[in-house]
Amino acid sequence: MSRTLTMGVLGLGEGRSIISAVLNSDDWELGCICDLNEALCKERCREFQVENYTTDYKEMLADDTIDVIGIYTPDQLHAAHIMMALEAGKHVICTKPLMVSLDEANALLEAQKKSDKHVFVGQSSRYFEPLRRQHEDFEAGKHGELVTLETHYISDSRWFLERDWSRADGFSWMYNFMIHAVDLAAWYLPDIEEVYGAGIVSQNTKAYGMDVPDTLKFLLKDKDGKFASVTGVYAAPTLGSAVQQNISCTLRGTKGISQGGYPKLKYYTNFEPLQKTAALQTFDDLHSYFFRFEQESHHAGEYQNYIEHFAKSLQQGETPKPDLKEGIHTLAVMEAMEEALKTGQVVRVSEVLAGRNIHLK
Numbered sequence: 001m002s003r004t005l006t007m008g009v010l011g012l013g014e015g016r017s018i019i020s021a022v023l024n025s026d027d028w029e030l031g032c033i034c035d036l037n038e039a040l041c042k043e044r045c046r047e048f049q050v051e052n053y054t055t056d057y058k059e060m061l062a063d064d065t066i067d068v069i070g071i072y073t074p075d076q077l078h079a080a081h082i083m084m085a086l087e088a089g090k091h092v093i094c095t096k097p098l099m100v101s102l103d104e105a106n107a108l109l110e111a112q113k114k115s116d117k118h119v120f121v122g123q124s125s126r127y128f129e130p131l132r133r134q135h136e137d138f139e140a141g142k143h144g145e146l147v148t149l150e151t152h153y154i155s156d157s158r159w160f161l162e163r164d165w166s167r168a169d170g171f172s173w174m175y176n177f178m179i180h181a182v183d184l185a186a187w188y189l190p191d192i193e194e195v196y197g198a199g200i201v202s203q204n205t206k207a208y209g210m211d212v213p214d215t216l217k218f219l220l221k222d223k224d225g226k227f228a229s230v231t232g233v234y235a236a237p238t239l240g241s242a243v244q245q246n247i248s249c250t251l252r253g254t255k256g257i258s259q260g261g262y263p264k265l266k267y268y269t270n271f272e273p274l275q276k277t278a279a280l281q282t283f284d285d286l287h288s289y290f291f292r293f294e295q296e297s298h299h300a301g302e303y304q305n306y307i308e309h310f311a312k313s314l315q316q317g318e319t320p321k322p323d324l325k326e327g328i329h330t331l332a333v334m335e336a337m338e339e340a341l342k343t344g345q346v347v348r349v350s351e352v353l354a355g356r357n358i359h360l361k
């Protein structure tokens with residue numbers, strides 16, 4: 001059996017990064033690329049010197065040589081595109097957010113079970129070098145017992161509202177942006193149960209005719225009472241990533257502390273024997289691996305890390321994580337967050353799942 005997997009890429013904006021990841025990985029081959037926009041298909045073919053493209057997703061799904069569909073279409077289309085891939089007997093790698101609500105969760109769980117194919121959620125932040133190292137150190141016990149954690153995703157992303165689909169129903173700063181910070185919290189606290197928070201729609205988002213909160217703060221508490229604080233700010237000036245990383249995760253344990261972030265390749269640790277100031281690891285040699293295109297805004301390195309995790313998991317007969325169930329649990333946390341904003345009350349994730357008759361065990 002061939003050890004390489006063949007990917008068909010759907011959506012060629014951010015899909016550019018996954019094409020680069022596939023072409024640079026020994027575990028993968030590129031089967032076909034697909035976008036409704038034929039000019040963009042041709043541009044990507046020229047950029048990566050590949051030939052096989054189509055503007056018809058169904059045509060790509062009918063290609064028997066393709067094992068996995070990589071989905072990079074607008075957020076609101078992910079659920080339908082995952083469903084079509086599963087029905088065609090393909091594995092799925094879908095960028096975040098997995099979906100924009102839990103409406104399709106049960107149908108997808110059923111389709112995934114029936115197809116016996118994997119659905120992997122491309123939560124890219126987990127695969128960024130400092131955040132990978134932080135997780136390895138956590139698993140190795142260097143923090144001792146986890147006491148609390150703080151995550152944030154802060155960026156002035158008003159440019160994002162220039163797009164048609166980000167002003168359409170189903171877009172929110174929470175599901176498109178803040179999910180990175182929520183996913184990091186859920187990685188360390190997989191049993192988040194109580195959610196409480198506040199959010200504001202600032203004048204800067206209202207100026208685009210939109211009514212989605214852009215400045216948000218939540219406490220997420222697990223069944224043992226451990227909690228994460230999660231912050232998101234998306235339509236206001238920032239300090240700049242040299243002062244405050246766009247994405248950051250701080251773990252505070254009984255024996256040690258660490259902080260990893262993005263886009264700067266910085267990882268701070270203070271493990272036993274404890275020092276007055278944390279040690280800093282930088283990964284300058286990996287800068288060009290992570291940032292292959294202009295500036296520090298593309299994601300090819302993280303994507304290569306996650307597709308290689310996917311391929312190795314399959315080779316070892318394991319489920320690549322985060323999988324569909326984990327992705328749906330994170331969306332249930334997000335739905336609880338939305339409910340907490342509306343009601344000003346603490347909302348229980350188990351009640352959100354029960355209210356929708358979703359069973360993840």
Ligand SMILES: NC(=O)c1ccc[n+]([C@@H]2O[C@H](COP(=O)([O-])OP(=O)(O)OC[C@H]3O[C@@H](n4cnc5c(N)ncnc54)[C@H](O)[C@@H]3O)[C@@H](O)[C@H]2O)c1
Pocket residue numbers: 010011012013014015034035036037040055057072073074075077095096097122123124125163176299
């Ligand atoms: N760090 C990350 O993981 C990360 C970063 C950026 C974007 N993303 C995600 O990637 C997705 C795409 O974002 P983007 O910035 O590339 O948006 P985009 O609008 O630039 O690209 C989406 C593309 O999908 C194509 N498309 C839409 N419907 C289609 C269909 N039915 N068949 C074929 N093609 C279709 C569009 O023509 C467009 O080219 C979003 O879900 C976004 O959240 C993830």
